[in-house]
Structure formats: structure tokens, C-alpha cells
Amino acid sequence: MSVEYAELGELREGSYIVIDGEPCRIVEISRAKTGKHGSAKAHVVAIGVFSGSRKTLVAPVDQRVEVPIISKKTAQVVALLGDRVQLMDLETFETFEVDLPEKEVASRIRAGSEVEYWEVMGVRKIMRVLRA
Numbered sequence: 001m002s003v004e005y006a007e008l009g010e011l012r013e014g015s016y017i018v019i020d021g022e023p024c025r026i027v028e029i030s031r032a033k034t035g036k037h038g039s040a041k042a043h044v045v046a047i048g049v050f051s052g053s054r055k056t057l058v059a060p061v062d063q064r065v066e067v068p069i070i071s072k073k074t075a076q077v078v079a080l081l082g083d084r085v086q087l088m089d090l091e092t093f094e095t096f097e098v099d100l101p102e103k104e105v106a107s108r109i110r111a112g113s114e115v116e117y118w119e120v121m122g123v124r125k126i127m128r129v130l131r132a
Contacts, residue, residue, distance in 0.1 A: 018066035019102030
């Protein structure tokens with residue numbers, strides 16, 4: 001898998017973390033002070049990159065956690081195939097299919113459009129339309 005490791009205390013809002021095997025963007029992080037019998041704890045609230053679901057994590061700030069490696073790439077839309085889109089990477093010229101993204105992005109996708117897609121932990125997702 002394409003992940004690296006970091007201490008939970010080093011992460012900030014806007015950073016990415018893997019919770020329950022899904023890459024997530026941190027939207028809120030708070031730290032509780034060290035207690036009488038233990039280390040300081042961090043409370044993390046994050047939104048899944050692919051599912052959009054809200055996930056939480058409470059752990060010591062010195063715990064090592066997985067951080068996904070995100071590859072941001074551009075591609076051209078070759079064809080719309082119902083609920084899937086065929087793309088051609090503009091660097092490698094590889095063609096592949098991905099799921100149609102959310103409605104606000106999907107409504108702007110046409111054959112020939114240029115899009116930015118992310119490859120995270122072996123999964124690809126269209127994030128935005130660059131040129132319609």
C-alpha cells in the first residue's frame with residue numbers, strides 16, 4: 001500500500017490520515033493534556049476521501065499512524081460509460097476507467113475534458129474538471 005507513517009501529534013487540520021483502512025482528510029483535531037496516569041491524547045475528526053463518511057479517532061499523540069501518499073495527476077476524458085468514465089493519463093497515456101464523481105463535478109465532464117484525478121492507496125478518483 002502507498003502509505004507512510006507519522007506521529008499523530010504532528011498532524012494538523014487539512015492533513016490526511018488512514019482511519020479504518022480508508023484515506024481521510026482531517027477537519028478537526030484537538031489535544032487533551034497529559035493526565036495523572038498516561039500520555040496526552042488527540043481526538044481526530046476526519047472525512048473519508050472516497051466515501052465522504054465522517055470518522056473519528058482517539059489515540060495518544062505519540063502513536064504512529066498511517067498517512068496516505070496522494071498522487072495528483074491529469075487525464076483526458078475519452079468516453080462517458082454510464083456511471084463510469086474512461087480516462088487517458090496525459091503523462092503515461094495509460095487508459096483506465098473510474099467511477100463518475102459527485103454530481104457537481106460530473107455535470108461538467110464531457111468527452112475531451114481535462115480532469116485532475118487522485119490516486120490514493122491504489123484507488124483513483126476524479127477530483128475536479130480543469131478544462132471542459
